[in-house]
Amino acid sequence: MKTIKIGLMGLGNIGTGTYKLLEMNRRQIESAAGAHISIDKIFEKDVEKDRGISVDPSKFTQDPDSILKDPGTDIVIELLGGIQPATDFMLEAMNNKKHVVTANKAAIAASFDKLSKCSEENGVAFRFEASTGGGIPILNAITTALQANEFHEVLGIVNGTTNYILTQMSDFGLGYEDALKSAQAKGFAEADPTADVEGSDSANKLTILMALMFGKYVKPEDIPTEGISKITKAQIEEAKASGCRIKLLASARIKDGKLEYGVEPVVLKNDHPLAGVGNEFNAIFVSGNAVGDLMFYGKGAGPLPTASAVLGDVIQIARASKTIGGE
């Protein structure tokens, strides 16, 4: 079997989950990939931190070029997060003929066209299943099995943090601030929760979904976006009293030949399939002109579900590529 050499950039929550999952399911993953998978180098400053994994210290590097310019690296997995330097690293990797896998929705949404074009020009894969819906294989579905459809709508709960907060407010009568604190205590929200609660994380994911489903790149800052930070206990109670729940939805649809889109809190009847999606779960509805309505439901975040998507992408690259990995 050939060996595929991976340079991992970032050993935070998702990076550590990816490293762990490869150890945990190595037999299954390598059998599916038809190749040995070796994480050879890890770009990460914090080498001392106890992550509950055992990493050979010689794998750590503080020099990104030792991965990006290494002719031995087949695939770069970018899990640094943030728009820069992640975007430049991904472009450099692809220009150096390396396949790229990332979970970085902010970077993809900011530069979708540039990154896609770079991957085409270099004939390398650029895969990002983990960026949208965590472990839910939604991007794979819309770019492979569902391609015989013209899509007309997508509607999704694509941010687990806000869905957890709204569920806690609705189910346990918490106010927004208390629900946010609970989310932070459980690791579902960051110390600075702005990107989640103000909706920009959902907008990033909607940019990605629209680009793949409708072939149209809309910058996230051009998506009308309203978050959940102004939602009051009273509004939640009022929705409940009329048999409804408030959910933060990212949506886009073709209407009269035009693409309409937005991110906003929406009052849904309890019998709407998205109303029952609770806590940190995500769910995405897509509608195609042949298949009709489909829904995908699962964990939208967390180290292992996200790593499932990251390594799923690695496996697809290994299977599709005849030119990487020494025999």
Next chain:
Amino acid sequence: MKTIKIGLMGLGNIGTGTYKLLEMNRRQIESAAGAHISIDKIFEKDVEKDRGISVDPSKFTQDPDSILKDPGTDIVIELLGGIQPATDFMLEAMNNKKHVVTANKAAIAASFDKLSKCSEENGVAFRFEASTGGGIPILNAITTALQANEFHEVLGIVNGTTNYILTQMSDFGLGYEDALKSAQAKGFAEADPTADVEGSDSANKLTILMALMFGKYVKPEDIPTEGISKITKAQIEEAKASGCRIKLLASARIKDGKLEYGVEPVVLKNDHPLAGVGNEFNAIFVSGNAVGDLMFYGKGAGPLPTASAVLGDVIQIARASKTIGGE
């Protein structure tokens, strides 16, 4: 662009839907495939029937070998249904180096090993997304994006006919016979509904799911199977009174290292995500050791949803194969 030549076997409901969908979404489909798609020959006895499509009569053939032995045929789409002669036709097509796409769960379930081996030996694709869950891209998900997981459970409503009957009994108080008649009137059940109502159709799909998820081929006749024909109005009412619904579930799980499986009616609490899946819809839960629980929901039958899966498979073959279709 190259042209991919298709031999279509069977122009019944699904065959007609496939033909229609290719006409309807040709631009989208050919752009995704990177090829022109041409249905050159159709094996079908009934050439006179009005199907609402216009087919050049010269495309019809009554001789299967004019497709199976034609060096010009790239892909055979088998939509005859039934175990034979469909299985022999698929084997002959693959032995003649043709890729095969089918929706035929009975044939796949009866000869999974033989058909898979034949495709491997001949280096051709054998794809059957449409066989399980209709338009829901469940097989694609478990064989690509989710491959970094070890699966431990699958649980599904995989037969639309029985789910329609059970929903009608529960929502409108119909008895079994009346609900069946309603299903037949709506085209959701055949004149002889045995395969659906006695559970063997669900067992066929469970055989396929288990083979792909657990790498274990269990013949459908070896799956303990109980249908819905003995379910009474009283049982439905009793379930309703205790906040439950009865659903026909196909399920398999790894327990203490052993694979357990079966098809049977199950009483589900109303808050179980599968309880809300009504009428002709299907839903499939899978659980993996990294991704956790995922659910896929959509139309499990019908000409266009099924055709979506069939042509999705054709597109994947066209994209993956460098050796078919003249430039």
